[in-house]
Structure formats: structure tokens, C-alpha cells
Amino acid sequence: MVRTNAAKQVAYTVAAVGRPWPTLTAIAIALILVVRAGAADFGLPPVERQANDRVGLSTATEWLPQAEGYAYLQRARAAGVGWIREDFTWSTIEPTRGHFSWSRTDVLMRNASMSGLKVLAIATYAPGWASGHYEGNKFAPLDPADYAAFVKAVADRYARGGTFWRQNPKLVPSPLTAIEFWNEPWLSVTWGPRADPQMYARVVRAAATAVKADHPGMTLLASGDVPEDFEGVGRDWFRSTLLADPELWRSGLVDAWSVHLYCHNLSPWNTTAPAQSRFDRLLLTLNLADQAGADKPIWITEFGWRTDAGNPDSVSEQIQAQYVREALIRAMTEWRSVVARSFVYTWAKPSTDPPYNLLRPDGSPRPAWQAIQGAIASAG
Numbered sequence: 606m607v608r609t610n611a612a613k614q615v616a617y618t619v620a621a622v623g624r625p626w627p628t629l630t631a632i633a634i635a636l637i638l639v640v641r642a643g644a645a646d647f648g649l650p651p652v653e654r655q656a657n658d659r660v661g662l663s664t665a666t667e668w669l670p671q672a673e674g675y676a677y678l679q680r681a682r683a684a685g686v687g688w689i690r691e692d693f694t695w696s697t698i699e700p701t702r703g704h705f706s707w708s709r710t711d712v713l714m715r716n717a718s719m720s721g722l723k724v725l726a727i728a729t730y731a732p733g734w735a736s737g738h739y740e741g742n743k744f745a746p747l748d749p750a751d752y753a754a755f756v757k758a759v760a761d762r763y764a765r766g767g768t769f770w771r772q773n774p775k776l777v778p779s780p781l782t783a784i785e786f787w788n789e790p791w792l793s794v795t796w797g798p799r800a801d802p803q804m805y806a807r808v809v810r811a812a813a814t815a816v817k818a819d820h821p822g823m824t825l826l827a828s829g830d831v832p833e834d835f836e837g838v839g840r841d842w843f844r845s846t847l848l849a850d851p852e853l854w855r856s857g858l859v860d861a862w863s864v865h866l867y868c869h870n871l872s873p874w875n876t877t878a879p880a881q882s883r884f885d886r887l888l889l890t891l892n893l894a895d896q897a898g899a900d901k902p903i904w905i906t907e908f909g910w911r912t913d914a915g916n917p918d919s920v921s922e923q924i925q926a927q928y929v930r931e932a933l934i935r936a937m938t939e940w941r942s943v944v945a946r947s948f949v950y951t952w953a954k955p956s957t958d959p960p961y962n963l964l965r966p967d968g969s970p971r972p973a974w975q976a977i978q979g980a981i982a983s984a985g
Contacts, residue, residue: 656721657981659937661688661948663907665957671712678720681952684974685981689717690725690906690948692788695755696732696742702751705758707769714763718779725826725906725948726763726781728756728812729788730795744797745790745804749811756784757815764820783824785863785906786812790828791842800839806849813858826904827854829862831889833881843890847897854899861945864890865907866932869918873932884908884932891943902945908932909950911960912971919960926972930980937984949977 662681666674666689681689691713699705717724733739735751746752762769763781770778790796790805809827816823831843839845847854866884868875873884880886887903894900910925911918920928929949936947951957955964963974 655685656682656687657685657984658687658723659944659946659984660686660933660977660981661690661725661946662686662952662963663948663950664689664691665951665953666716667691667694667709667713669954671716674712675716675719677952677954678716678722682720682722684978686722686977688723688725688946688948690727690785692730693726693728693759693784694730694742695728695735695752696730699755699758700732702734707762710759710763711769714769714779714781715773715776718776721779723779723783724763724781725783725785725904725946726759727785727788727906728752728759729785738797741797743795745801746808749804749808752808753811753815756786756812757819760784760816760820760823764823782822783826784816785826785904787828789830789865791830791832791839793837793839800837800842802839802842802845803849806846806853809859810850810853813853817858824860825858826861826863826906827859828864829890829894829901829903830864831881831886831893832865833879843893847893847899851897851899854894854897859901861902861904862890862894863904863906866905867908870910870920870924873928873935884935887940887944903940903943904945905936905947907948907950909961913960916960922971922973926976929973930976930983933977933980934984937980949973 664677664681666677669677678689693710697709698707714724730742731744731746731752732742735746735748736742736744737747738744760781761767765778765780767780770776770780786809787805788795791800793799796805805828813825816825828846829843832838834840853859864887866887868878868882868884871878871883875883876885880889887905890903910920910928912922912925913919933947933949936944949963951961952963955962955966955968959966963971963977965971
């Protein structure tokens with residue numbers, strides 16, 4: 606997507622009215638019948654409601670038994686959500702060089718296909734053989750070629766015409782169309798031993814080149830975060846990443862910027878806090894990328910508000926719901942021309958990151974769950 610200067614200005618300052626989604630066509634109805642047949646063959650009910658292609662959830666069903674994971678995805682799809690974002694964990698999939706275990710991601714892709722959900726795969730977290738650190742998997746790879754080979758293997762299996770779909774002809778193919786390079790590489794706790802913009806650029810170039818060679822239509826996301834400056838964060842990370850390999854970012858190898866827009870307990874409309882603390886700091890990403898000639902769409906791949914009492918960043922459940930709804934509507938209206946998709950964090954078992962979870966410890970949904978559905982209905 607190319608944005609004109611006028612479109613950028615509108616995106617920065619004016620709220621645009623979203624277009625309503627079309628009603629089901631005869632083709633869509635026919636596809637639903639096919640999905641129903643595929644789900645019935647697997648012994649599970651299908652999901653039939655049309656989804657919003659701009660709204661996603663950060664989920665963790667890769668780690669769940671098949672039926673339980675499907676239940677979470679079915680509820681997400683029934684709410685009108687179109688996408689999920691899941692870890693494709695390198696250390697789990699390729700624990701030893703060249704030996705792949707696809708069992709967890711096969712179940713995930715089967716469930717997503719039957720649910721009618723699209724998947725954003727996070728290719729992340731290195732095995733010890735690739736990083737030299739066997740004490741944990743959140744260390745940078747030593748050789749970009751190793752990461753590139755892993756990401757290409759993911760694409761070869763799950764992209765259009767991939768081996769997984771050929772091995773499962775009864776499934777309606779729902780191929781992988783988007784891959785994100787690592788999760789929060791600007792943090793030393795997820796890209797150890799320290800954030801390294803130069804190495805990240807090398808890793809992205811290697812992986813993007815490998816994937817695009819055989820899957821030119823795959824949407825590839827690189828981190829475009831402008832994070833707050835605190836211990837463990839790469840100083841001036843995004844600017845340094847852009848300078849590390851300007852030609853890479855100007856090329857078509859990378860299609861979009863991923864950003865995480867956590868903003869403490871601030872409203873998504875706040876304009877008084879420091880810019881790097883606010884929800885609208887994606888404008889910093891847009892401006893830096895534009896100055897570097899690397900203008901790309903934004904995917905908000907994580908955002909949310911925590912509700913654990915006693916934390917200075919926490920809000921009430923009612924405020925969480927209000928802020929999530931307003932954030933989604935802002936992304937789908939005011940920022941419609943620059944934000945392709947937005948993923949709320951998190952929809953998973955209640956024990957998964959309880960402060961941010963859209964489910965209470967007893968499994969009941971927090972008001973934010975209804976707020977997401979309201980935002981989808983309001984924005985169209």
C-alpha cells in the first residue's frame with residue numbers, strides 16, 4: 606500500500622468513516638458449506654459468521670490440546686475477529702538442526718482453517734544450537750542463515766500449496782499469508798544478550814530474501830517499534846535499525862512494520878504524556894520510516910491494558926473495555942489508511958498473562974470482550 610502525502614495527513618489528523626462490510630455472497634455461502642463439511646469430518650462444529658479482516662487477537666492456542674484450542678478460536682471467530690497472532694517457536698519446531706517437529710503448529714493451522722481465521726505467524730525464539738545459549742531460547746541467532754532456513758521451512762509447509770495442505774486434502778486450505786520476524790527484538794529479555802539493531806537487520810534480510818524467493822506474495826513484518834527508553838531496551842532502536850540497512854527497508858522484501866502500543870494506564874487519546882509512552886506513538890514510527898524512504902503499512906500486533914489491582918499501570922475492567930474499544934475504532938477510522946490490522950492482547954487460557962487476559966480467572970469474559978465486538982460493529 607502506497608500512501609500519498611495527502612493520505613498521510615488525513616491519517617495523522619482526521620477520522621475517516623469506515624466502509625460497511627459486504628453481506629455474504631453466494632460464493633461465500635458455498636465456501637461455508639465446504640468448511641462445514643471439513644469440520645464435520647474432523648468431528649467439530651464449524652464457524653459461519655463473517656469476520657472483520659482488520660481485527661485480530663494475540664492468542665496462545667499452539668500450546669493447547671486440539672479441541673480446547675479450537676474452542677478458543679471458534680469463540681474468537683464467532684465474535685467477528687478475522688485474525689490470530691501465534692508463536693511459531695523455533696526452539697520447539699527445530700530443536701536440533703534440520704529436524705522439524707510440526708505437531709503443534711499443524712494442530713494450530715488445522716483449527717484456524719476450520720474456524721475461518723487467518724494466522725499471523727511470529728517466527729521467534731532460537732534453539733540453543735542456533736544461539737549458543739542452552740539456558741533459554743530468547744537469545745539472538747548467531748548466523749542469520751539458520752533463522753532464514755527456519756522461516757522458509759515454515760512458509761514451505763503452510764503457505765499456499767505447502768506440504769501441510771497437500772497432506773490434508775480434506776481441509777479447505779487457509780494458507781499462511783503473513784510472517785512476523787521475531788517478537789520484540791528491541792528488548793534484551795527477548796533478544797539476548799542485548800538488543801542489536803544491526804544484527805536484527807541482517808537476520809531480517811536473510812529471512813526475507815529466502816521466503817520471497819519462493820513465496821513472493823507472503824506479507825513479511827519487521828519490528829518498527831519506537832519503545833520507551835529504559836533498562837534493557839535498545840537505545841534509539843528503530844532509528845538505528847533503519848540506518849543499519851537502508852536499502853533493505855526501502856525494498857519490497859519487507860512489507861509492513863509491526864508495533865506494540867502498550868501505554869500504561871493512559872487513554873488511547875492521550876496527548877499530554879511523553880510521545881513514546883502514548884498509544885499514538887505509531888506516528889513516530891511512520892515519521893521515521895518516511896524520512897528513511899521506508900514507508901510501509903503498520904500492523905499493531907499487540908496492544909492492551911492490564912487489570913490487576915495494585916499495579917500502577919492497571920485500570921478497571923470497565924476502563925479496559927472502554928480503551929480497547931476506542932483504540933480499535935481509532936485504528937479502523939482515523940488511521941485506516943496506515944494501519945492494516947490491530948491485534949488485542951490477549952485471548953487465551955485465563956492462566957496466560959492474567960493481567961492482560963480478556964478472560965477472568967474463572968473463565969468468564971471481561972467486558973473488553975464485548976467491547977471488541979462493539980468496535981467491530983461500529984467501525985464496519
